[in-house]
Amino acid sequence: MISPEEFDDAVSELVNVGVGRAAASLATMVKERIELSVPKLMTVPYQELTQHLGLVHELDTQAEVSLVQQAFGGRLSGSASILFPIASARHLVELLTDGALSAEELDLELEAALAEVGNILINSVLGTLGNITGLEVSFHLPEYRQCLVQNLEFSLGTHDLLLAVVLVSISGQEIKGYLLLLFDLPSMETLKEAIQRMAGDQS
Amino acid sequence: MTETSSPYQILDFVSNGCCIIGESGRIVFWNRTLEQWTKLTLGELAEKNLFEAFPNLALPRFKERILGVLQTGAPTFFSSTLNPEFFPCRRPNGRPRIQQTALNRLRSPAGESLVLITISDVTDQHERGEKYRAARAQAMAEAQTRGESEALYRLVVGLSTAAILICDPQGRILDSNPAAGQIFHASQEELARLSLTDLLAERHGETIRQMLEEGHMPGEGGLECHGLKRQGGAFPLELILKSFSAGAQRRFVAYIHDTTERKRAEQAVRYAQKQESLGALAGGIAHDFNNLFGGVLGSLDLCEGKLDPHAPAKPYLERIRGEMLRAAELSHKMLAFSGLGRFALASLDLNPLLEQLCPELTPDLTKNALLRCRFAGHLPPIEADPSQIRLLVQSLVSNSAEALNNELGTIDLITGVQDLDAETLRLACPGQSLTPGRHVTLEVADTGCGISAENLPRIFDPFFSTKFAGRGLSLAVAQGILRGHKAGFAISSAVGVGTRFKLFFPALPSTLEETPKRESPRQLLSGRILLVDDEPVLRETVKELLESLGYAVSTAKDGVEAVTYFRAHQGEIALVIMDLTMPNMDGHEAFRRIRELDPGARVILSSGFSENDAIFHFQDEGISAFLPKPYRLSQLEATVATFVKP
Numbered sequence: 001m002i003s004p005e006e007f008d009d010a011v012s013e014l015v016n017v018g019v020g021r022a023a024a025s026l027a028t029m030v031k032e033r034i035e036l037s038v039p040k041l042m043t044v045p046y047q048e049l050t051q052h053l054g055l056v057h058e059l060d061t062q063a064e065v066s067l068v069q070q071a072f073g074g075r076l077s078g079s080a081s082i083l084f085p086i087a088s089a090r091h092l093v094e095l096l097t098d099g100a101l102s103a104e105e106l107d108l109e110l111e112a113a114l115a116e117v118g119n120i121l122i123n124s125v126l127g128t129l130g131n132i133t134g135l136e137v138s139f140h141l142p143e144y145r146q147c148l149v150q151n152l153e154f155s156l157g158t159h160d161l162l163l164a165v166v167l168v169s170i171s172g173q174e175i176k177g178y179l180l181l182l183f184d185l186p187s188m189e190t191l192k193e194a195i196q197r198m199a200g201d202q203s
Numbered sequence: 204m205t206e207t208s209s210p211y212q213i214l215d216f217v218s219n220g221c222c223i224i225g226e227s228g229r230i231v232f233w234n235r236t237l238e239q240w241t242k243l244t245l246g247e248l249a250e251k252n253l254f255e256a257f258p259n260l261a262l263p264r265f266k267e268r269i270l271g272v273l274q275t276g277a278p279t280f281f282s283s284t285l286n287p288e289f290f291p292c293r294r295p296n297g298r299p300r301i302q303q304t305a306l307n308r309l310r311s312p313a314g315e316s317l318v319l320i321t322i323s324d325v326t327d328q329h330e331r332g333e334k335y336r337a338a339r340a341q342a343m344a345e346a347q348t349r350g351e352s353e354a355l356y357r358l359v360v361g362l363s364t365a366a367i368l369i370c371d372p373q374g375r376i377l378d379s380n381p382a383a384g385q386i387f388h389a390s391q392e393e394l395a396r397l398s399l400t401d402l403l404a405e406r407h408g409e410t411i412r413q414m415l416e417e418g419h420m421p422g423e424g425g426l427e428c429h430g431l432k433r434q435g436g437a438f439p440l441e442l443i444l445k446s447f448s449a450g451a452q453r454r455f456v457a458y459i460h461d462t463t464e465r466k467r468a469e470q471a472v473r474y475a476q477k478q479e480s481l482g483a484l485a486g487g488i489a490h491d492f493n494n495l496f497g498g499v500l501g502s503l504d505l506c507e508g509k510l511d512p513h514a515p516a517k518p519y520l521e522r523i524r525g526e527m528l529r530a531a532e533l534s535h536k537m538l539a540f541s542g543l544g545r546f547a548l549a550s551l552d553l554n555p556l557l558e559q560l561c562p563e564l565t566p567d568l569t570k571n572a573l574l575r576c577r578f579a580g581h582l583p584p585i586e587a588d589p590s591q592i593r594l595l596v597q598s599l600v601s602n603s604a605e606a607l608n609n610e611l612g613t614i615d616l617i618t619g620v621q622d623l624d625a626e627t628l629r630l631a632c633p634g635q636s637l638t639p640g641r642h643v644t645l646e647v648a649d650t651g652c653g654i655s656a657e658n659l660p661r662i663f664d665p666f667f668s669t670k671f672a673g674r675g676l677s678l679a680v681a682q683g684i685l686r687g688h689k690a691g692f693a694i695s696s697a698v699g700v701g702t703r704f705k706l707f708f709p710a711l712p713s714t715l716e717e718t719p720k721r722e723s724p725r726q727l728l729s730g731r732i733l734l735v736d737d738e739p740v741l742r743e744t745v746k747e748l749l750e751s752l753g754y755a756v757s758t759a760k761d762g763v764e765a766v767t768y769f770r771a772h773q774g775e776i777a778l779v780i781m782d783l784t785m786p787n788m789d790g791h792e793a794f795r796r797i798r799e800l801d802p803g804a805r806v807i808l809s810s811g812f813s814e815n816d817a818i819f820h821f822q823d824e825g826i827s828a829f830l831p832k833p834y835r836l837s838q839l840e841a842t843v844a845t846f847v848k849p
Contacts, residue, residue: 025271028264029285070278096285104339108332109284112303116282120268123277131275139278141305 012041018125061150068118075135078183082118133194220322228253276308366459374399389433404429418446471634486541493811497833501744504836540683550584583710598681599647606651617646632691641710648703654696730777735765737785753849762788766796783810
């Protein structure tokens with residue numbers, strides 16, 4: 001049986017591959033150079049998410065965040081979300097639209113643009129995860145919502161949680177985003193088994 | 204794949220654009236909505252490659268993600284923000300059709316991997332957003348304009364010295380400017396709790412309510428009424444009320460001007476005019492009386508001269524003379540009050556005069572009154588007549604002494620220097636025409652009974668007195684003297700506390716020369732005296748008096764007769780005694796004509812006005828002497844004897 005640390009490490013690598021693809025995909029959309037950092041991944045119980053974001057990542061629990069959530073089913077069931085503090089979300093869309101939008105337009109277009117960015121990131125990560133583990137994953141289209149950090153738990157539901165912190169850097173301007181992968185308990189076990197099997201195959 | 208075999212025809216009934224592609228981007232289905240939008244038919248596109256039919260989708264940003272859906276099955280989303288024209292096409296109005304695109308993998312009945320491309324037309328949504336943004340921008344611009352307008356309104360209203368109140372139709376105050384707070388002695392918060400009628404005297408309430416109801420002022424101009432200060436006290440104001448519409452609501456703006464100062468100035472002008480009229484009247488009467496008294500006194504002298512020194516009638520004649528002299532004194536005071544006479548103005552240092560005068564004043568004061576003097580050093584000189592200033596100070600000190608009512612008190616005499624600007628003079632001496640600049644001040648202050656506000660405006664009226672025994676001329680005389688010196692005054696008084704008179708004399712930059720230039724008596728001449736006077740009684744009496752002294756006298760009843768006579772008898776006339784005020788030709792003109800005929804002619808002027816009035820008019824022309832009316836035989840004899848031998 002793999003240890004929790006080994007599990008986190010393995011999923012980190014898978015997510016890293018997915019994020020790399022996402023970066024390539026995003027880069028095709030803008031002229032600017034896009035870099036996505038190596039994600040730091042950890043498993044956090046959903047009840048502790050707010051506390052964790054506040055303590056470790058210094059997110060104000062009263063702050064508003066943009067959340068793009070994409071549910072998936074099949075052998076792995078749960079949802080993947082990409083989360084940006086609202087100011088970071090605005091900044092990201094501003095950079096992606098090359099500063100062509102006014103502040104008011106930015107507010108109106110935020111939802112659509114972030115939904116697309118989230119879709120690219122989540123597709124890349126989950127697609128990679130499904131391909132490499134051989135676990136078939138079926139996706140739903142992304143949903144966008146805004147909520148306070150302290151209300152995230154209600155938005156995410158009762159799942160165990162994998163939290164990946166991804167730094168998006170466009171033309172050297174760093175924008176911090178958080179990838180949240182939520183699995184139901186059977187899916188988590190399936191994923192662990194798949195990873196263990198992969199580890200066994202490799203060894 | 205053909206149209207007939209398509210199991211996807213149900214998508215023709217979907218309002219979204221739907222396209223299905225197979226491996227490598229082969230177009231499998233193209234629904235009617237897309238046909239309508241792009242004008243491209245399924246027949247034209249079927250089996251063609253998506254990336255060839257739509258070259259924009261061959262770009263990596265599209266192609267990789269589209270093919271990725273085929274490979275991974277991950278639903279993919281192209282937003283209307285970042286990728287608004289998936290299938291470039293236009294709406295009927297020519298504007299680009301804004302699209303939001305979702306790609307989902309599905310399986311054909313034969314098990315082939317396909318991608319369903321679903322296009323939502325979000326153009327309307329975008330246009331609504333644009334309209335919203337435009338409307339919002341316009342609203343913001345209007346708000347900014349309103350803000351600027353509001354700022355300008357606040358600035359103008361804030362600068363106004365008049366109170367400006369915004370009221371509703373019930374008179375409730377909705378807004379006010381700072382001046383309103385100052386005028387009514389209330390904070391703007393307090394005003395906001397009040398009604399317009401709360402700020403006005405109760406008797407105006409009905410008028411105001413009617414104005415608010417009818418929405419306009421009665422007639423032209425403002426409404427004169429009385430306002431109420433919140434801490435008590437009424438004041439005159441002028442109210443202009445105008446209605447206006449604030450949206451659907453009716454509002455009123457009340458423009459209120461505090462007219463206290465204006466009323467005070469008007470009152471001061473009226474008072475000055477009244478005093479001037481009174482002065483002219485008093486001066487005229489005094490002049491005529493002096494002429495009459497002259498006749499009576501002269502006749503008395505003649506009468507006495509013809510009586511035996513021990514005649515029983517003599518004491519009665521003495522009594523008549525005494526009363527006549529008192530009447531003459533009164534007449535002189537009236538003349539002084541009139542201020543019409545000019546004084547023997549000379550450069551005068553006030554302090555030495557007062558120092559000399561104070562010991563003389565003390566005996567007249569009661570034993571309870573303490574006279575205290577405080578004179579400022581180095582006073583600039585003033586242009587004044589010493590005798591008149593003495594009379595002025597005597598009048599004021601006498602008035603103060605009487606105000607003490609035999610009770611313990613003080614009278615202060617204080618001199619000083621003060622630079623006064625026009626505004627200070629306007630406030631301190633309303634209605635008095637003083638010239639701004641340096642002034643020598645003289646204060647006479649007492650701790651007496653004070654003057655009530657009701658009586659204050661009347662204290663300078665001649666014969667106005669609150670004292671049983673008073674004749675009421677001392678302050679009238681004082682005012683006349685001040686007027687004659689172009690000096691001003693200010694009074695402050697409180698009942699039970701005392702009264703303070705402050706006099707302002709224009710300071711002189713340098714000492715004036717003594718103005719009266721009298722000709723020194725020259726060698727005594729022999730000859731006839733020409734007596735010129737329009738008063739027949741006086742003329743005859745004086746003629747008789749002079750003749751009784753041994754002089755030869757001719758008379759003339761006016762200037763014309765005098766000049767004619769002088770011309771006819773030039774060389775015979777040693778002296779002319781000339782009245783000043785006469786019909787046809789006055790003494791001034793006659794004097795000039797006579798001097799033209801004989802520059803060395805000796806002329807004594809005589810007048811019922813003051814000597815100084817005469818001197819003022821003749822100061823550069825060398826009159827020989829002046830005889831104030833009424834004069835005694837002894838005065839006449841002494842004056843005439845310096846010029847002519849009997």
